[in-house]
Amino acid sequence: MTNDLMLLMPLIIVGAGAILLMLSSAYQKLTHEMAAYGSALVFAVAFLVQLSACITGNAVLFSGAFNGLLVASSFSKAAGLIILACGFFTAMSSHTYFKQNDFCSPEYYSLMVFAASGMLLLTMAQELITVFIALEIMSLAIYILVGYDRKNVISTEAVLKYLMLGAFAGAFLTMGAAFVYGATGSTKFVKIAQYVAAHGFMQTPALIGGSFFILVAFLFKAAAFPFHAWVVDVYDGASVPVTGYMATGLKTAIFAVFANFLVLDASLQSGWITYLFYIAVFTMFVGNLIAIGQQSLKRMLAASGIVHTGYLLIALVAVSTKDFTGSVIAYYLAAYAASTLGIFCALSYLGGAGEKRSTFDDFKGLAKSRPYSAAAVSVFLLSMAGIPPTAGFMGKFYIITSAIEAGQVTLAVLGIVSSIISMWYYLRLIINMYFCEAEEQFGEAVPSNLAPICTFVLVVCVFAISLYPVVI
Amino acid sequence: MFADGLFLGFAVLAVLGAAGLVVFRHPMNGAMSFVVTLISLAGLYALLSAKLIFALQLIVYAGAIMSLIVFIIMFLNIQPSDLPKEETKLVYILGGLAVVLPIGLFLAKIVKSLPLSSTAILGNDFGGVKQVGLLLFKDWLVPFEIVSILLLISLIGAVVLAGKKEAVK
Numbered sequence: 001m002t003n004d005l006m007l008l009m010p011l012i013i014v015g016a017g018a019i020l021l022m023l024s025s026a027y028q029k030l031t032h033e034m035a036a037y038g039s040a041l042v043f044a045v046a047f048l049v050q051l052s053a054c055i056t057g058n059a060v061l062f063s064g065a066f067n068g069l070l071v072a073s074s075f076s077k078a079a080g081l082i083i084l085a086c087g088f089f090t091a092m093s094s095h096t097y098f099k100q101n102d103f104c105s106p107e108y109y110s111l112m113v114f115a116a117s118g119m120l121l122l123t124m125a126q127e128l129i130t131v132f133i134a135l136e137i138m139s140l141a142i143y144i145l146v147g148y149d150r151k152n153v154i155s156t157e158a159v160l161k162y163l164m165l166g167a168f169a170g171a172f173l174t175m176g177a178a179f180v181y182g183a184t185g186s187t188k189f190v191k192i193a194q195y196v197a198a199h200g201f202m203q204t205p206a207l208i209g210g211s212f213f214i215l216v217a218f219l220f221k222a223a224a225f226p227f228h229a230w231v232v233d234v235y236d237g238a239s240v241p242v243t244g245y246m247a248t249g250l251k252t253a254i255f256a257v258f259a260n261f262l263v264l265d266a267s268l269q270s271g272w273i274t275y276l277f278y279i280a281v282f283t284m285f286v287g288n289l290i291a292i293g294q295q296s297l298k299r300m301l302a303a304s305g306i307v308h309t310g311y312l313l314i315a316l317v318a319v320s321t322k323d324f325t326g327s328v329i330a331y332y333l334a335a336y337a338a339s340t341l342g343i344f345c346a347l348s349y350l351g352g353a354g355e356k357r358s359t360f361d362d363f364k365g366l367a368k369s370r371p372y373s374a375a376a377v378s379v380f381l382l383s384m385a386g387i388p389p390t391a392g393f394m395g396k397f398y399i400i401t402s403a404i405e406a407g408q409v410t411l412a413v414l415g416i417v418s419s420i421i422s423m424w425y426y427l428r429l430i431i432n433m434y435f436c437e438a439e440e441q442f443g444e445a446v447p448s449n450l451a452p453i454c455t456f457v458l459v460v461c462v463f464a465i466s467l468y469p470v471v472i
Numbered sequence: 473m474f475a476d477g478l479f480l481g482f483a484v485l486a487v488l489g490a491a492g493l494v495v496f497r498h499p500m501n502g503a504m505s506f507v508v509t510l511i512s513l514a515g516l517y518a519l520l521s522a523k524l525i526f527a528l529q530l531i532v533y534a535g536a537i538m539s540l541i542v543f544i545i546m547f548l549n550i551q552p553s554d555l556p557k558e559e560t561k562l563v564y565i566l567g568g569l570a571v572v573l574p575i576g577l578f579l580a581k582i583v584k585s586l587p588l589s590s591t592a593i594l595g596n597d598f599g600g601v602k603q604v605g606l607l608l609f610k611d612w613l614v615p616f617e618i619v620s621i622l623l624l625i626s627l628i629g630a631v632v633l634a635g636k637k638e639a640v641k
Contacts, residue, residue: 015621022628069614107632114625121618129615137622144629182586209582 004061007072010050010080011120017042018113025106035106036095039113043088050080061124068188069127075326076123079256082334083123086249087116089341092454094241097348099447101239101355103149112245115141119253123260128177128187128214131257135173135221138253139166142246146238158237165230169220176213183207193264201267211268218258222251224313225282228306232290235302240351243298244344247305248337255312255329262316263324276317277411284310284418291425295359300425301343304384307422308336314415315399318406328398335391335465339383342458346377349451352444360429365438373452374433376459383462385426386419391465479519486512495565497555499545503538510534522599 021038024030055077061070091109098104118137125131143166147159181187183206184195201207220227235243262269287306294300315329350366350373351357367374383390396419403412446452485508492505514529597603608616 019624022624066614067611105632107628111625111628111632114621114628117621127615129612130618133615133618133622137618137625140622140625140629144625144632147633150633179582205582205585209578 003059006049007053007055007059007077008061008070009053010046010084011117011124013046013049014042014084014113014117014120017046018110018117021106021110021113025110030106032098032104032106032108033095035109036091036098039109040088040091040095042113043084043091043116047081047084047088050077050084053077068190069130070121070124071126072124075259075324075330076256078326078330079123079252079333080120082252082330082337083116083119083249086245086252086337086341087112089345089454089458090241090245090249093244093341093345093348093451096446096448096451097239097241097351100349100351100353101149103151108145108148111141111144115145115245116249119249122253123256125257126189126260128173128180128189131261132170132173132177135217135257136170138250139170139221142242142250145242145245146234148242149239152237155237155239158234161230162234165220169217169227172213172220173217176210176215176217179206179210179213181210183210189260189264196265196268201265201271208271211272214261215272218254218261219279221254222258222309222312223306224309225279225286225306228283228286228290228309231306232294232299232302235305236296236299240298240344240348240355243302244341244348247301247340247344251305251309251312252333252337255316255333256326259316259319259324259326259329263319263321266321269319269321273317276313277408280310280313280317280411281414282310283307283313284414285421288418288421291422294425295361297347297358297360297363297429300360300429301340304422304425305340307418308384310418311396311399311415314403314408314411317411318399318403318408320406328402331465331469332395332399335383335395335462338391338458338461338465339380342380342455342462343377343384345451345455345458346373346380349446349448349455350442360432361439363429364432364436366433366442368438369442373455376455377433378430379459379462381426381430385423389463389466391462394466394469475519478515482512482515482519485509486516497558498552499548499550500542503541503545506541507534507538510538520599521594524599524601524604526599 017039021035021042024038025035053072055072055074058071058073060068061072090112094104094108094112115138118134118139118141121134122131122138125134143159143163146162147155149155177187180192183204184192186192186195196207216227219225223231235246238246262272284307287303287310291300291303291307294303312329312332315332319326319329350363350370357363366377379390383392386392386396388394396415400412400415403409403415489505489507489509489512493502493509496502496505510529510533514526514534517529518526
C-alpha cells in the first residue's frame with residue numbers, strides 16, 4: 001500500500017502542483033516569474049521522488065481501488081523521469097524566454113504542469129479508456145500552450161490545425177478502443193492479451209481493425225510518416241519553449257504508451273511489424289527530405305523530430321515482447337530529449353525579442369560573439385546527428401544493435417544511411433556559426449541567467465547520458 | 473421484429489443527420505441536422521436497455537450542448553454573405569467518398585464479424601442509475617477521476633484563449 005502510494009507520488013505531486021498553480025494564478029500578486037519558479041519546484045520535487053522509487057518488474061497500483069488500470073514498471077519510471085526533467089528545463093527556459101516576449105501569464109506554467117500530469121498518466125495507463133483520457137489531458141494542455149500568443153497569426157493557425165487533426169486522432173483512438181472492446185470484451189491490456197493468446201490475433205477482424213485505428217492515433221501523435229504533415233507548421237507556430245516541450249515530453253509519453261500497447265502480445269506485434277517497418281523507413285527519409293529544404297531553424301528541428309520518430313519506430317519494431325523492459329527506447333528518448341531540450345533552451349535566449357532570429361543565416365558568426373553558447377549548440381547538434389562520444393551516438397548504437405539482434409538488418413542499415421543524410425542539416429548550422437562572417441553582433445544582454453545555465457547543464461547531461469552505460 | 477425496425481430507423485436517421493451536418497451550407501442547418509443524429513443515438517441506447525445513458529443523451533447532448541451550439545451560432549450572427557463560396561464542394565464530397573469507401577467496406581466487414589446481440593429488454597435494473605453508478609465508482613474510478621482534470625484544463629483553456637487580454641497580467 002505504502003509502496004503503491006510512493007510509486008504514484010510523482011503523479012500526485014504534479015497534479016496537486018498544477019491545481020495549486022492554477023488557484024494561485026488568480027491572485028494579482030503572483031507574477032509569471034514566480035509561477036515559473038513554482039512549476040520548476042514542482043517538477044524538481046516530483047523528479048526526486050520518482051528517482052527515489054525503486055521498482056523492478058511490474059507493480060499494479062492499488063489493484064483493488066484502481067481495478068488494475070495503472071501499472072508502474074521500470075520503463076514507466078524511466079519515461080516519467082524524462083518527462084519531469086523536460087518539464088523542469090522547459091519551465092526554466094520559459095522564464096528567460098518571457099523576459100523578451102510579452103504574452104505570458106501564470107496560467108501558462110499551470111498548463112505545463114497539467115500536461116506533465118497527463119503524460120505521466122499515459123506512461124502508466126494499462127487500459128484504453130484511461131489511455132484516451134490521459135492522451136486528451138496532455139493534448140488539450142499542449143493545444144492551449146501552442147496558441148498562447150493570441151496576437152500571432154502563425155500561432156493561431158498552428159493551434160487550429162493541431163486541434164482539428166488532433167481531434168481526428170482522438171476519434172480514431174476511441175473508435176479503435178470500441179472495436180477492441182467489441183472483439184475481446186474488455187479494454188484492459190491484460191484481458192486483451194489473454195484474449196489474443198487464447199484466440200489468436202489474425203482470427204478476429206474487429207481486433208485487427210481496432211488495433212489499426214489505435215496505431216493510427218499513436219502514429220499521428222508521434223508524427224510518423226503518413227501523419228507527419230502537421231508537425232512542421234505546429235512546431236513553427238508554437239513559442240520556442242513549448243516547441244521543445246512538445247518535441248521531447250510529448251514524444252516520450254506517446255512512445256511509452258505505444259510500446260506498452262504493442263508488447264501486449266507477440267502475435268499482435270508480429271501482425272503489425274511489416275507495416276511498422278515501412279512506416280519507420282518512410283518516416284526517416286521523408287523527415288530528412290523535409291529537413292534539408294528548410295531555412296528556418298525551428299522548422300528544421302521539427303522535421304528532424306520526424307526523423308527521430310523514425311529511429312524510435314525501429315526500436316519498436318525490434319522490441320521483444322518477452323521480458324519487455326523498454327530500456328533501448330527509454331535510453332534513446334533520454335538522449336534525444338537532452339539534446340533537443342538543450343537546443344531549444346539555447347534558442348530561447350539567443351532568439352532575441354519576438355523570436356527575430358529564426359533562420360540559419362541569422363546565426364552566422366555566433367561563435368565569435370558567443371563562443372560558449374555556440375559550442376553548446378554544436379554539442380547538441382552533434383548529439384542529434386549521432387557523433388561519438390555524445391548521448392545521441394550511444395542511443396543510435398543501441399537501437400541499431402537491437403535491430404540487428406532482432407534480425408532486422410535492412411532496417412539497421414537504412415537507419416545508418418538516414419543518420420548520415422541528417423548530418424547535412426545539422427552540420428549546416430555549425431558551419432554557419434563557426435565559418436561565416438557575422439552579420440550582427442548578438443550584442444544584447446542575456447535577459448536572465450536561467451536558460452544559459454540550463455543549456456550548460458544539458459551539455460553535461462548529454463555527456464553524462466553517453467557515459468552512463470559505460471560506468472554502470 | 474419491431475425492435476429491429478426501430479433499430480433500422482434510428483440508424484438511418486443517425487447517418488442522415490451526420491451527412492446533413494457535413495453537407496448543409498449554413499451552420500444553423502447543420503446544427504439542426506446534428507440534433508437528429510443525437511436524438512437517434514439516444515433511441516439506439518434505449519434499444520440496448522441503457523436507461524441512464526438514454527436520458528443523459530437527451531438531456532445533456534440533445535438538450536444542453538445543442539442549445540449552447542445554437543447560441544454560439546446566434547451570437548456570431550452569420551449572414552449568407554459571410555459564408556465561403558463552395559463551388560468545388562461536390563468534387564470534394566465525391567473525392568472524400570472515394571477515399572473513405574475502402575475504409576467503410578473494411579468497417580462493414582468488421583461489424584459483420586461481431587457476434588449478434590438481441591434487443592430484448594434486460595432485467596436486473598440493467599442500465600439504471602444505481603448500476604451505472606456502482607460500475608463508475610468501483611471498476612472505473614481512475615478514468616472517472618481523471619476526467620475532472622481534463623475538464624479543468626479545458627476550463628483554463630477557455631479562460632486563457634477567449635478571455636479579455638487586458639485583465640491578464
